[in-house]
Amino acid sequence: MKKNRIGQGKTALITGASNGFGMEFAKLFAKDGFNLVLVARTEDRMKDLGYSLQDEYSLEKVCIITSDLTEPDAPQDIYDELKRIGVQVDVLVNNAGVGLHGFFHETDLDKEEEIIQLNITAVMKLTKLFLRDMKARNEGKILNVASIVSLMPAPLMAVYAATKAFVLSFSEALSNELKDTNITVTALCPGASNTYFFKRAQAENTRAANGPLSEPDVVAKDGYAALMKGEVKIVSGLMNKVQAATSNLLPDTALASTMRYQMEEEAEKETQYHSSL
Numbered sequence: 555m556k557k558n559r560i561g562q563g564k565t566a567l568i569t570g571a572s573n574g575f576g577m578e579f580a581k582l583f584a585k586d587g588f589n590l591v592l593v594a595r596t597e598d599r600m601k602d603l604g605y606s607l608q609d610e611y612s613l614e615k616v617c618i619i620t621s622d623l624t625e626p627d628a629p630q631d632i633y634d635e636l637k638r639i640g641v642q643v644d645v646l647v648n649n650a651g652v653g654l655h656g657f658f659h660e661t662d663l664d665k666e667e668e669i670i671q672l673n674i675t676a677v678m679k680l681t682k683l684f685l686r687d688m689k690a691r692n693e694g695k696i697l698n699v700a701s702i703v704s705l706m707p708a709p710l711m712a713v714y715a716a717t718k719a720f721v722l723s724f725s726e727a728l729s730n731e732l733k734d735t736n737i738t739v740t741a742l743c744p745g746a747s748n749t750y751f752f753k754r755a756q757a758e759n760t761r762a763a764n765g766p767l768s769e770p771d772v773v774a775k776d777g778y779a780a781l782m783k784g785e786v787k788i789v790s791g792l793m794n795k796v797q798a799a800t801s802n803l804l805p806d807t808a809l810a811s812t813m814r815y816q817m818e819e820e821a822e823k824e825t826q827y828h829s830s831l
């Protein structure tokens with residue numbers, strides 16, 4: 555058993571741990587000795603990951619919680635289950651999130667309500683529940699996965715970008731509320747990345763999905779390092795840092811035009827062009 559690891563005796567809860575960034579976060583926490591609570595809907599992927607990390611890094615405990623975070627009661631059920639089995643959450647990673655591509659007047663309202671439930675309501679509820687316990691102990695860390703689109707409007711992903719603006723604003727406000735405590739809140743803003751995200755969002759043919767993509771292990775490392783340092787916000791990747799800096803200079807209308815170009819499907823544009831000839 556490795557001694558003196560920073561996570562020894564501590565537990566990190568990671569939502570969206572069956573794929574993408576969430577899997578990479580799980581690896582980073584495990585390497586530092588944190589026990590894991592993995593939350594998502596796909597149980598077998600989390601079991602494969604969780605139990606192999608437990609073996610590799612000699613973790614005391616790995617809990618797999620199969621949960622659909624679009625269900626309004628899911629955050630309370632997760633919290634109650636962990637209380638029942640005596641697991642204290644020292645680090646909360648609100649990572650699970652999805653998008654939906656398309657013009658808002660055409661997209662499915664039910665799906666958008668689910669996105670709001672997952673990307674906003676579940677994040678807010680899990681934070682409320684676990685932060686109260688952290689506050690009582692005066693110790694804890696929270697990482698909320700926002701996005702580069704937290705900083706700018708994203709036509710054709712309008713609801714998604716608005717949910718991520720919530721995540722960033724919420725995180726920064728909490729970080730300030732907690733500045734005189736030993737609790738930190740960090741927002742991670744990745745750019746377009748090589749995960750299942752674009753496929754789930756039906757956006758795999760967009761320019762953003764087919765342009766340069768960040769690798770999820772690199773993004774997770776950036777987020778993890780910022781979380782450990784207690785930074786308020788981290789934009790992952792050089793090009794995304796440049797884009798974030800530009801977002802402070804350009805008017806929102808120009809940012810919206812740039813993002814719309816990124817979110818358009820190249821093939822569809824060409825088809826429209828040819829059919830108009």
Ligand SMILES: NC(=O)c1ccc[n+]([C@@H]2O[C@H](COP(=O)([O-])OP(=O)(O)OC[C@H]3O[C@@H](n4cnc5c(N)ncnc54)[C@H](OP(=O)(O)O)[C@@H]3O)[C@@H](O)[C@H]2O)c1
Pocket residue numbers: 569570571572573574575576593594595596597621622623624649650651652653672699700701702743744745746747748749750751752754
């Ligand atoms: N990839 C990008 O370009 C990008 C850029 C900026 C920000 N982000 C953000 O990064 C976070 C992680 O996304 P990713 O890129 O890693 O995408 P991903 O590969 O699609 O992973 C999403 C994770 O969320 C889980 N999830 C989805 N719906 C869920 C639900 N209803 N209940 C519980 N868990 C659910 C998925 O697991 P199950 O399907 O097993 O439930 C999966 O583990 C998201 O918040 C996303 O908005 C992504």
